[in-house]
Amino acid sequence: DSGVTQTPKHLITATGQRVTLRCSPRSGDLSVYWYQQSLDQGLQFLIQYYNGEERAKGNILERFSAQQFPDLHSELNLSSLELGDSALYFCASSVRSSGMETQYFGPGTRLLVL
Amino acid sequence: QKEVEQDPGPLSVPEGAIVSLNCTYSNSAFQYFMWYRQYSRKGPELLMYTYSSGNKEDGRFTAQVDKSSKYISLFIRDSQPSDSATYLCAIKGGSEKLVFGKGTKLTVNP
Numbered sequence: 001d002s003g004v005t006q007t008p009k010h011l012i013t014a015t016g017q018r019v020t021l022r023c024s025p026r027s028g029d030l031s032v033y034w035y036q037q038s039l040d041q042g043l044q045f046l047i048q049y050y051n052g053e054e055r056a057k058g059n060i061l062e063r064f065s066a067q068q069f070p071d072l073h074s075e076l077n078l079s080s081l082e083l084g085d086s087a088l089y090f091c092a093s094s095v096r097s098s099g100m101e102t103q104y105f106g107p108g109t110r111l112l113v114l
Numbered sequence: 115q116k117e118v119e120q121d122p123g124p125l126s127v128p129e130g131a132i133v134s135l136n137c138t139y140s141n142s143a144f145q146y147f148m149w150y151r152q153y154s155r156k157g158p159e160l161l162m163y164t165y166s167s168g169n170k171e172d173g174r175f176t177a178q179v180d181k182s183s184k185y186i187s188l189f190i191r192d193s194q195p196s197d198s199a200t201y202l203c204a205i206k207g208g209s210e211k212l213v214f215g216k217g218t219k220l221t222v223n224p
Contacts, residue, residue, distance in 0.1 A: 002157065033212075042216035043158070043202060056211055090157050100146065100165070103212065105157030 003027065004106035006091050012112045018079040021109045025072055025093030031055070032074040033094070033103060034066055038087040049074055081113045117141055120203055120215025129224050133190040137203035137215045140184065144213075146206040147179050149188045152217065153199045161201075162188070193222045 003026035013019055025032050034046040036059075045058035049068035060066075063081075068074040078085060088110050092103040120137045127133055135149075146165045150158035162177045164170045170177045178187040186205075190197055203215040 002159065004157075043214040045211055045213070048211070058211060092157075100163065101206075102160055102163070105150075105159065107157050 002104040002106060004091060004093050004104055006089075006106040006109050008109060009107065010110045010112075012114065013081060014114055015081055015083060017081050017113075018077065019081065019111065021076040021078070021089050021091075021111075023074045023076070023091030023093075023106060025074070025091075026095070026104055029093035029095055029104075030072065031094040031101075032068055032072070033092040034060075034074070034076050035090040035092065035105075036087050037090060037108075043090070046076070078111070083113050086111055086113045117213045118203060118205055118215045121218055122216050124219040124221065126221045126223060127193055129193060129195060129222055131193050131222070133188075133193050133197070133220060133222075135188040135190075135201050135203075135218050135220070137186050137205075138184055139186070139205050139213075141205075141207065142181070142184065143207045144205045147177070147186050148204040148206070148212070149175075149177055150202045150204055150214075151199045152202060158202055193220075195222045195224050198222050 005024045007022045030051045033048045037043045046060040048056040066076045088108045090108045092105045094103045148163040149161045151161045152158040167181045174191045176189040198221045200217040200219045202217040204212045
Protein backbone atom coordinates (compact mmCIF):
# COMPACT_ATOMS: atom_id res chain seq x y z
CA ASP A 1 0.00 0.00 0.00
CA SER A 2 1.55 3.28 -1.18
CA GLY A 3 -0.49 5.48 1.17
CA VAL A 4 -2.11 7.32 -1.73
CA THR A 5 -5.86 6.80 -1.94
CA GLN A 6 -8.13 7.30 -4.91
CA THR A 7 -11.90 7.19 -5.24
CA PRO A 8 -13.88 5.80 -6.87
CA LYS A 9 -12.17 2.60 -7.99
CA HIS A 10 -14.45 2.18 -10.97
CA LEU A 11 -16.65 4.61 -12.87
CA ILE A 12 -19.00 3.90 -15.74
CA THR A 13 -20.64 6.82 -17.48
CA ALA A 14 -21.95 7.98 -20.82
CA THR A 15 -20.50 10.23 -23.50
CA GLY A 16 -21.04 13.91 -22.85
CA GLN A 17 -21.13 13.48 -19.08
CA ARG A 18 -18.85 14.97 -16.43
CA VAL A 19 -17.07 13.09 -13.65
CA THR A 20 -14.81 13.95 -10.73
CA LEU A 21 -11.96 11.76 -9.56
CA ARG A 22 -10.55 12.24 -6.09
CA CYS A 23 -7.07 11.69 -4.70
CA SER A 24 -5.63 11.92 -1.19
CA PRO A 25 -1.83 12.07 -1.11
CA ARG A 26 0.41 10.41 1.46
CA SER A 27 0.58 12.23 4.74
CA GLY A 28 3.01 15.12 4.44
CA ASP A 29 3.40 15.00 0.65
CA LEU A 30 2.75 18.39 -0.93
CA SER A 31 2.90 17.39 -4.60
CA VAL A 32 0.13 15.60 -6.45
CA TYR A 33 0.40 14.33 -10.01
CA TRP A 34 -2.32 13.03 -12.30
CA TYR A 35 -1.67 10.46 -15.03
CA GLN A 36 -3.78 8.76 -17.66
CA GLN A 37 -2.94 5.19 -18.70
CA SER A 38 -4.37 3.65 -21.85
CA LEU A 39 -3.28 0.62 -23.84
CA ASP A 40 -2.17 2.60 -26.88
CA GLN A 41 -0.61 5.65 -25.18
CA GLY A 42 0.84 4.15 -22.03
CA LEU A 43 1.17 6.25 -18.89
CA GLN A 44 0.81 9.93 -19.75
CA PHE A 45 1.46 12.81 -17.37
CA LEU A 46 -1.50 15.19 -17.16
CA ILE A 47 -0.83 17.79 -14.50
CA GLN A 48 1.02 18.47 -11.24
CA TYR A 49 0.02 20.51 -8.21
CA TYR A 50 2.27 21.58 -5.39
CA ASN A 51 0.76 22.87 -2.16
CA GLY A 52 -2.37 24.10 -3.91
CA GLU A 53 -0.69 25.68 -6.91
CA GLU A 54 -0.41 24.29 -10.44
CA ARG A 55 3.25 23.42 -11.00
CA ALA A 56 3.43 21.66 -14.38
CA LYS A 57 1.14 20.69 -17.23
CA GLY A 58 1.46 17.74 -19.55
CA ASN A 59 -0.88 16.30 -22.15
CA ILE A 60 -4.06 17.46 -20.45
CA LEU A 61 -7.05 18.23 -22.62
CA GLU A 62 -8.97 21.49 -22.23
CA ARG A 63 -12.02 19.43 -21.23
CA PHE A 64 -10.06 18.26 -18.19
CA SER A 65 -9.21 20.34 -15.14
CA ALA A 66 -7.80 19.73 -11.71
CA GLN A 67 -7.32 21.45 -8.40
CA GLN A 68 -5.64 20.84 -5.09
CA PHE A 69 -7.41 21.90 -1.92
CA PRO A 70 -5.96 23.34 1.33
CA ASP A 71 -6.03 19.89 2.93
CA LEU A 72 -3.88 18.76 -0.05
CA HIS A 73 -6.36 16.36 -1.55
CA SER A 74 -6.86 16.80 -5.27
CA GLU A 75 -9.67 16.37 -7.74
CA LEU A 76 -9.51 15.75 -11.48
CA ASN A 77 -12.59 16.87 -13.39
CA LEU A 78 -13.33 15.35 -16.77
CA SER A 79 -16.13 16.89 -18.82
CA SER A 80 -17.83 16.35 -22.18
CA LEU A 81 -16.57 12.80 -21.97
CA GLU A 82 -15.74 10.89 -25.13
CA LEU A 83 -15.28 7.17 -25.73
CA GLY A 84 -11.55 7.75 -26.02
CA ASP A 85 -11.37 9.04 -22.46
CA SER A 86 -11.88 5.51 -21.18
CA ALA A 87 -8.67 4.72 -19.33
CA LEU A 88 -7.05 4.24 -15.95
CA TYR A 89 -6.43 7.49 -14.12
CA PHE A 90 -3.68 7.50 -11.52
CA CYS A 91 -2.76 9.99 -8.90
CA ALA A 92 0.72 10.09 -7.38
CA SER A 93 2.25 12.07 -4.56
CA SER A 94 5.91 12.66 -4.06
CA VAL A 95 8.62 13.12 -1.50
CA ARG A 96 12.12 14.45 -2.03
CA SER A 97 15.03 12.67 -0.36
CA SER A 98 18.76 13.08 -1.00
CA GLY A 99 17.99 15.30 -3.96
CA MET A 100 15.82 12.67 -5.59
CA GLU A 101 12.07 12.92 -5.89
CA THR A 102 10.11 9.68 -5.64
CA GLN A 103 6.52 9.41 -6.83
CA TYR A 104 4.14 7.03 -5.08
CA PHE A 105 1.10 5.97 -7.07
CA GLY A 106 -2.42 5.32 -5.91
CA PRO A 107 -4.44 2.29 -7.03
CA GLY A 108 -6.14 4.22 -9.82
CA THR A 109 -9.66 4.91 -11.03
CA ARG A 110 -10.86 2.85 -13.97
CA LEU A 111 -13.12 5.00 -16.14
CA LEU A 112 -15.34 3.49 -18.80
CA VAL A 113 -17.23 5.84 -21.10
CA LEU A 114 -20.08 4.17 -23.01
CA GLN B 115 10.86 10.31 -32.38
CA LYS B 116 9.31 9.40 -29.05
CA GLU B 117 11.13 10.51 -25.91
CA VAL B 118 11.19 6.99 -24.48
CA GLU B 119 10.84 3.73 -26.39
CA GLN B 120 10.17 0.41 -24.71
CA ASP B 121 9.39 -2.94 -26.30
CA PRO B 122 5.91 -3.88 -25.02
CA GLY B 123 6.58 -7.61 -25.28
CA PRO B 124 4.92 -9.68 -23.99
CA LEU B 125 7.85 -11.59 -22.56
CA SER B 126 7.38 -15.10 -21.21
CA VAL B 127 10.21 -16.93 -19.42
CA PRO B 128 10.59 -20.03 -17.24
CA GLU B 129 11.18 -19.67 -13.52
CA GLY B 130 14.84 -19.10 -12.71
CA ALA B 131 15.64 -17.40 -16.01
CA ILE B 132 17.54 -14.13 -16.30
CA VAL B 133 15.28 -11.41 -17.67
CA SER B 134 16.48 -8.37 -19.57
CA LEU B 135 14.18 -5.38 -20.03
CA ASN B 136 15.27 -2.36 -22.04
CA CYS B 137 14.41 1.21 -22.96
CA THR B 138 15.97 3.80 -25.21
CA TYR B 139 15.54 7.52 -24.89
CA SER B 140 16.18 10.47 -27.15
CA ASN B 141 16.90 13.47 -24.92
CA SER B 142 20.43 13.61 -23.53
CA ALA B 143 19.22 16.09 -20.88
CA PHE B 144 17.51 13.28 -18.99
CA GLN B 145 19.27 12.73 -15.69
CA TYR B 146 17.25 10.30 -13.58
CA PHE B 147 16.31 6.82 -14.61
CA MET B 148 13.73 4.69 -12.88
CA TRP B 149 12.04 1.34 -13.17
CA TYR B 150 8.49 0.86 -11.97
CA ARG B 151 6.67 -2.43 -11.55
CA GLN B 152 2.93 -2.59 -12.08
CA TYR B 153 0.90 -5.60 -11.10
CA SER B 154 -2.42 -6.18 -12.80
CA ARG B 155 -5.09 -3.73 -11.62
CA LYS B 156 -2.63 -1.89 -9.37
CA GLY B 157 -0.73 1.37 -9.52
CA PRO B 158 2.95 1.45 -10.53
CA GLU B 159 5.46 1.07 -7.69
CA LEU B 160 9.04 2.26 -7.79
CA LEU B 161 11.50 -0.60 -8.09
CA MET B 162 14.84 1.13 -8.62
CA TYR B 163 16.31 4.43 -9.63
CA THR B 164 19.69 5.71 -10.68
CA TYR B 165 21.12 8.99 -11.91
CA SER B 166 24.42 8.01 -13.40
CA SER B 167 25.85 5.68 -15.96
CA GLY B 168 26.78 2.26 -14.69
CA ASN B 169 25.10 -0.47 -12.69
CA LYS B 170 23.06 -0.45 -9.52
CA GLU B 171 22.12 -3.66 -7.75
CA ASP B 172 19.29 -4.40 -5.35
CA GLY B 173 18.92 -8.07 -4.56
CA ARG B 174 17.96 -9.94 -7.72
CA PHE B 175 17.51 -6.70 -9.65
CA THR B 176 20.20 -4.73 -11.50
CA ALA B 177 19.57 -1.42 -13.24
CA GLN B 178 22.04 -0.39 -15.91
CA VAL B 179 22.37 2.99 -17.61
CA ASP B 180 24.48 3.79 -20.67
CA LYS B 181 24.16 7.52 -21.24
CA SER B 182 26.39 7.49 -24.31
CA SER B 183 23.98 5.13 -26.06
CA LYS B 184 20.87 6.53 -24.33
CA TYR B 185 20.00 3.01 -23.28
CA ILE B 186 18.75 1.71 -19.95
CA SER B 187 18.21 -1.86 -18.82
CA LEU B 188 16.75 -3.81 -15.95
CA PHE B 189 18.02 -7.32 -15.28
CA ILE B 190 16.17 -9.77 -13.08
CA ARG B 191 18.15 -12.78 -11.89
CA ASP B 192 16.56 -16.04 -10.77
CA SER B 193 13.15 -14.80 -11.89
CA GLN B 194 10.12 -15.89 -9.86
CA PRO B 195 6.44 -16.20 -10.74
CA SER B 196 5.85 -13.28 -8.35
CA ASP B 197 7.90 -11.12 -10.74
CA SER B 198 5.12 -11.44 -13.32
CA ALA B 199 4.02 -7.86 -13.92
CA THR B 200 4.40 -4.99 -16.33
CA TYR B 201 7.70 -3.14 -16.01
CA LEU B 202 7.84 0.52 -16.96
CA CYS B 203 10.95 2.58 -17.42
CA ALA B 204 10.65 6.23 -16.44
CA ILE B 205 13.03 9.05 -17.13
CA LYS B 206 13.25 12.55 -15.72
CA GLY B 207 15.09 15.66 -16.75
CA GLY B 208 15.41 18.90 -14.83
CA SER B 209 11.69 19.32 -14.24
CA GLU B 210 9.45 17.18 -12.04
CA LYS B 211 7.85 15.55 -15.06
CA LEU B 212 8.35 11.82 -15.50
CA VAL B 213 8.29 10.36 -19.01
CA PHE B 214 7.29 6.72 -19.05
CA GLY B 215 7.86 3.95 -21.53
CA LYS B 216 4.78 2.00 -22.53
CA GLY B 217 5.80 -0.95 -20.35
CA THR B 218 6.86 -4.53 -20.98
CA LYS B 219 4.55 -7.27 -19.77
CA LEU B 220 6.54 -10.11 -18.18
CA THR B 221 5.23 -13.56 -17.31
CA VAL B 222 7.41 -15.96 -15.33
CA ASN B 223 6.13 -19.52 -15.66
CA PRO B 224 6.59 -21.97 -12.75
